[in-house]
Amino acid sequence: MSRAIFIRVMLLLAAACWVSGCHYMPTNGPTSSDVVAGQRDPESLPYAMVKITPQIENVLASFAPQLAGGIQGPPPKDIRFGIGDVVSVTIFEAAAGGLFIPVEAGVRPGNYITLPNQNVDTDGNISVPYAGAIRAKNRTPTEVQRSIVDALKNRAIEPQAVVALIEQRTSLISVLGEVNSPNRFPANAAGEHVLDAITRAGGPKGQGFDTWVMLERDGKRTTVPFGQLVYEPKSNIYAHPGDTIYVYREPQTFVAFGASGAQGQFNFEAWRISLAEAVAKAGGLNDSSADPASVFVYRGELPEVAAKLGVDVSKYSGPIIPVVYNINFRDPAGYFLATRFQLRNKDVLYASNAASVEDAKVMQQIRLVTATANDPIVAAYNATLLRNSIKLAP
Structure with a gap:
């Protein structure tokens, strides 16, 4: 085979390789056209493309996660008695000689009698002499006082009653986990927010940016970063009696691949970061290889979120819809969008190579192959020249 014919064959092979995409070439991930076009393999996991x-x-x-999501956030109502609470009852009469105050008690500094402290029994009642069992469970002190007066008004002299909660054993808030003093303490009658309850437990042990707060109420749970409670007051809702607040530490991370300045796993080191900050943490885009128009964020979204994004969720099965977000950094406005787009825990950031980089790899590979194949031809040609020169020598 002549050298010219060999070169033509290699060029034809190179052209075929370029047209087919040269998938055997080394690369750090899919090209932008592969990501945008979707999967070529019908057995691959389907995903949706969404432009930011x-x-x-x-x-x-x-x-965005809200602590009030699925859990009502209004102030708690009045604290009500529960089974096991210790209650004090004091009964007043307008004059001595009534049901509780004897005639000779006129010299006392007040016509009243205080009953021994008692627990709300398992039936939810307390006992008052001459009034019998008075319902206390799920009632406020004012409501119990009114029931006592109604039961005694036909027997005592203008009776009045004062009911007080001596020891609170049911309207409790539990704060557990990564706090300095995990505890279960009585709810504040004046109302308190979630941060107030965490403060009563000594505050979080670690730094706030990698701390999470989970609130459980009436069988529902919701979780937000601790920083969100601090910086977004609407998330710092009221704690209710019976709430369980669990504080734990879990650093938020994302991974970066492709033509970014650095690849690997990176910590947020903040309670939230934007896409622009994430790209900067990963060393920015590689000036010699990255395509600024092909920066992608891989994330799993709930079906209701994906539907709002315009994704046809009927094509997907399972509780999570794979979504690939695309942002164009060739557009100057893309940087403003990147400062608003919030990264989430476990997101994958991928920057694709520019098409010219892939073409250069192909040309480099062709050059390597042709040079390798051409070496024997050149060597044989040089040997022929050498023999001819020896024959022509005098």
């Missing part, structure tokens, strides 16, 4: 726009960011912001 101001409207998309507004949708995602509306689904």
Whole structure:
């Protein structure tokens, strides 16, 4: 085979390789066209492509985690008695000689009698002489006082009653986990927020940016970063009697691949970071290889979120919809969008190579192959020249 014919064959092979995409070439991930086009393999996991726009960011912001999500956040109502609470009852009469105050007690500094402290029994009642069992469970002190007066008004002299909670054993708030003094303490009658309850437990042990708060109420649970309670007051809802607040530490991370300045796993080191901050943490985009228009964020979204993003969720099965977000850093406005787009825990950040980089790899590979194949031809040609020169020598 002549050298010219060999070169033509190699060029034809190179052209075929370029047209087919040269999938055997080394690379750090899929090309931007592969990501945008979707899967070529029908057995691969399907995903949805979503371009980051101001409207998309507004949708995602509306689904940001809120401590009140699924749990009502109004102030708690009046504390009510429960089984086991210790209650004090004091009964007043307008004059001596009535049901409780004898005639000779006129010299006393008040016509009243205080009953021994008693627990709300398992039936939810307390006992008052001459009034019998008075319902106390799930009632406020004022409601119990009114029941006592109604039961005694036909027997005592203008009776009045004062009911006080001596020891609170049921309207409790539990704060557990990574706090300095885990405890179960009585709810504050004046009302308190979740941060107030955590403060009563000594505050979180670690730094707030990697601390999470889980609230459980009436069988429902919701979790938010601790920093959200501090910086977004609407998330710092009221704690209710019976709430369980669990504080734990879990560093938030994301991973970066592709044509970023550095690859690997990175900690947020903040309670939240934007896409722009995440790209900066990963060393920015590689100036010699990255395609600024092909920066992607891989994330699993709930079906209701994906539907709001315009994804046809009927094509997907399972509770999580794989979504790939795309942002264009060739557009100057993309940087503003990146400062608003919030990264989430375990997101995957991928920057694709520019098409020219892949073409250069192909050309480099062709050059390597042709040079390797051409070496024997050059060597044989040089040997022929050497023999001819020896024959021509005098």
